[in-house]
Amino acid sequence: MPKRVDHEERRAHLTAALLRIASTRGLQAVSMREVAAEAGVSLRVVQYYFTDKRTLLDSGLIELAARLDRRVKQRASAAGSGLSVRAVFDIVLGAILPGDEQSRLDALAWTAYYAVALTDPSLGADGVHFPNALEDWLTARLTVAQQDGAAPAAGDPRTEVAALLALANGLTASVLGRQRTGEEAAGILRHALDRVLADPRGRVGPG
Amino acid sequence: MPKRVDHEERRAHLTAALLRIASTRGLQAVSMREVAAEAGVSLRVVQYYFTDKRTLLDSGLIELAARLDRRVKQRASAAGSGLSVRAVFDIVLGAILPGDEQSRLDALAWTAYYAVALTDPSLGADGVHFPNALEDWLTARLTVAQQDGAAPAAGDPRTEVAALLALANGLTASVLGRQRTGEEAAGILRHALDRVLADPRGRVGPG
DNA sequence: TCGTTGTGGATACGGTCGTATCAATACACG
DNA sequence: CGTGTATTGATACGACCGTATCCACAACGA
Structure with a gap:
C-alpha cells in the first residue's frame, strides 16, 4: 500500500x-x-x-442530518435528565431553529437540499421519513403527558405537534430570509409552546 | 411591420x-x-x-406573485364585503396554503425561487419585501381589532401575526412534501386562528 | 410594387459540466 | 531492495449551457 x-x-x-x-x-x-x-x-x-456526483451530494445530506442530530443531543445533555415534556419540546423544536451562525449555514444548505428533493425525490428520499418520525415521536410524548395530566389536553396531540413543527420550520425560513433574528424566532416558538404546554422550563415530578 | x-x-x-x-x-x-x-x-x-435568461427568470417570479395576488383577491371577493378580522385572516393565510393542484404547483415553483434567492439575493430581491409588507398589514389589522375588542388581546399583535405567517409557510412546506394534504393543513391553520381570534367565520357588526 | 422592418430558423462559439483514461508517484510489505 | 498497489496529476471527451450571428421570410407603408 x-x-x-x-x-x-x-x-x-x-x-x-x-x-x-x-x-x-x-x-x-x-x-x-x-x-x-x-x-x-x-x-x-x-x-x-x-x-459519483450523486454520491457526493448524498454524503452532504447525511452529514447535515448528523449535525442536526448532534445539536439536539448536545442541547438535551446540557439540559440534564428528568426533563418535563415542555422542556423536551423546547429542546427538540429549538434545535431546529438556527441559533448561531453555523446552524444558520446548515439550515441554508438543508433548505437547498429540500428544494431540489421536492422535484427530484431520488435525492433525499428519507428527507420525508425523518420529519415523519420526529412528528410521531413528539406526538407520543404529548399524548402521554396529556394522559398524565402533565399537559393541558388542549386538543388532538397529533394536530398540535404538526402545528408546532410547521411553526418551527416557518420560523426557520424567516430567519434564513433575515426577516427575523434567531432570538426573535426562539421567543415566538416559546410563546407558542406556552399555549400548548404550560409548565415552562420545569422538570417532571414533585421538584 | x-x-x-x-x-x-x-x-x-x-x-x-x-x-x-x-x-x-x-x-x-x-x-x-x-x-x-x-x-x-x-x-x-x-x-x-x-x-436574457435573467429576464426570463424574473418574469417567472413576477407571474408567481401575480397569481398569489389573484388568488387572495378571488377568495376575498367570494367571501363578500364587511368581513370580520377573523375572516380576513382566514382568507389571506388560507390563500398561502396550496388548496388545489395548480396552487400546489405554484407553491413548488415559489419554493424553488425562494431557495435560490437565499444564496443569490439579486434574484427576487423583493421576495423579502413582500412578506414584510404582508406582516405589517396583518399586524395593523389585528391591532385595530384588539383595540375595538373584536379580538381577544392575547399578546403582542406583531408576534401573533409572525407566528401565524410562519405557521402557514411551514404548513405549505409540509403539503409540498406530501406529509399532509391541503385540507389537513387548512384545518390546522383554522385551529390556530381559533386561538388567536375567536369569532369563527363571522362578520363584523351586529350581524 | 418595392423596400423597410418585425419575426424567427439555423447554426456556431466559448465555457462548464460530469465522467473517463492513462500515466506517474509513493509507500507498505515480502 | 524490489514490487505491487493505493493514490493522484494531467488531460480528454461528449453533452449541455447562455449567447451571438447570419440569413430567410412575411407583411405593411409608400
Missing part, C-alpha cells in the same frame, strides 16, 4: 467543503471542480473518494 | 412554460432550450422575447 490516507477523514473534509459551498453560494454552485477547489485538492481526488 | 404578434401574450405563454418546468422538474431544469421545447417554439423565439 502507498501513502495510506484515512478515507473517512478525507470524505468528511470534502463533504464539509461541499456544504460550505451549498450554504453560501447554493446547491447549484456545487460542482466536482468547485468542491475540489474549496477543499484545496485536485478534481481527481474528489472523483476518487466520491465516484 | 411584419407578422404582427402580441408580445404580451407571447411572453405570458413562455412564462407559463417556464413555471411548468420549474414546478415539475425544478428550477435547475429550466434552460432556454427547455422552455422553448415546453412551449413548442424554437430557442430563437425565447431569445427574442426574453433577451
Whole structure:
C-alpha cells in the first residue's frame, strides 16, 4: 500500500467543503471542480473518494442530518435528565431553529437540499421519513403527558405537534430570509409552546 | 411591420412554460432550450422575447406573485364585503396554503425561487419585501381589532401575526412534501386562528 | 410594387459540466 | 531492495449551457 490516507477523514473534509459551498453560494454552485477547489485538492481526488456526483451530494445530506442530530443531543445533555415534556419540546423544536451562525449555514444548505428533493425525490428520499418520525415521536410524548395530566389536553396531540413543527420550520425560513433574528424566532416558538404546554422550563415530578 | 404578434401574450405563454418546468422538474431544469421545447417554439423565439435568461427568470417570479395576488383577491371577493378580522385572516393565510393542484404547483415553483434567492439575493430581491409588507398589514389589522375588542388581546399583535405567517409557510412546506394534504393543513391553520381570534367565520357588526 | 422592418430558423462559439483514461508517484510489505 | 498497489496529476471527451450571428421570410407603408 502507498501513502495510506484515512478515507473517512478525507470524505468528511470534502463533504464539509461541499456544504460550505451549498450554504453560501447554493446547491447549484456545487460542482466536482468547485468542491475540489474549496477543499484545496485536485478534481481527481474528489472523483476518487466520491465516484459519483450523486454520491457526493448524498454524503452532504447525511452529514447535515448528523449535525442536526448532534445539536439536539448536545442541547438535551446540557439540559440534564428528568426533563418535563415542555422542556423536551423546547429542546427538540429549538434545535431546529438556527441559533448561531453555523446552524444558520446548515439550515441554508438543508433548505437547498429540500428544494431540489421536492422535484427530484431520488435525492433525499428519507428527507420525508425523518420529519415523519420526529412528528410521531413528539406526538407520543404529548399524548402521554396529556394522559398524565402533565399537559393541558388542549386538543388532538397529533394536530398540535404538526402545528408546532410547521411553526418551527416557518420560523426557520424567516430567519434564513433575515426577516427575523434567531432570538426573535426562539421567543415566538416559546410563546407558542406556552399555549400548548404550560409548565415552562420545569422538570417532571414533585421538584 | 411584419407578422404582427402580441408580445404580451407571447411572453405570458413562455412564462407559463417556464413555471411548468420549474414546478415539475425544478428550477435547475429550466434552460432556454427547455422552455422553448415546453412551449413548442424554437430557442430563437425565447431569445427574442426574453433577451436574457435573467429576464426570463424574473418574469417567472413576477407571474408567481401575480397569481398569489389573484388568488387572495378571488377568495376575498367570494367571501363578500364587511368581513370580520377573523375572516380576513382566514382568507389571506388560507390563500398561502396550496388548496388545489395548480396552487400546489405554484407553491413548488415559489419554493424553488425562494431557495435560490437565499444564496443569490439579486434574484427576487423583493421576495423579502413582500412578506414584510404582508406582516405589517396583518399586524395593523389585528391591532385595530384588539383595540375595538373584536379580538381577544392575547399578546403582542406583531408576534401573533409572525407566528401565524410562519405557521402557514411551514404548513405549505409540509403539503409540498406530501406529509399532509391541503385540507389537513387548512384545518390546522383554522385551529390556530381559533386561538388567536375567536369569532369563527363571522362578520363584523351586529350581524 | 418595392423596400423597410418585425419575426424567427439555423447554426456556431466559448465555457462548464460530469465522467473517463492513462500515466506517474509513493509507500507498505515480502 | 524490489514490487505491487493505493493514490493522484494531467488531460480528454461528449453533452449541455447562455449567447451571438447570419440569413430567410412575411407583411405593411409608400
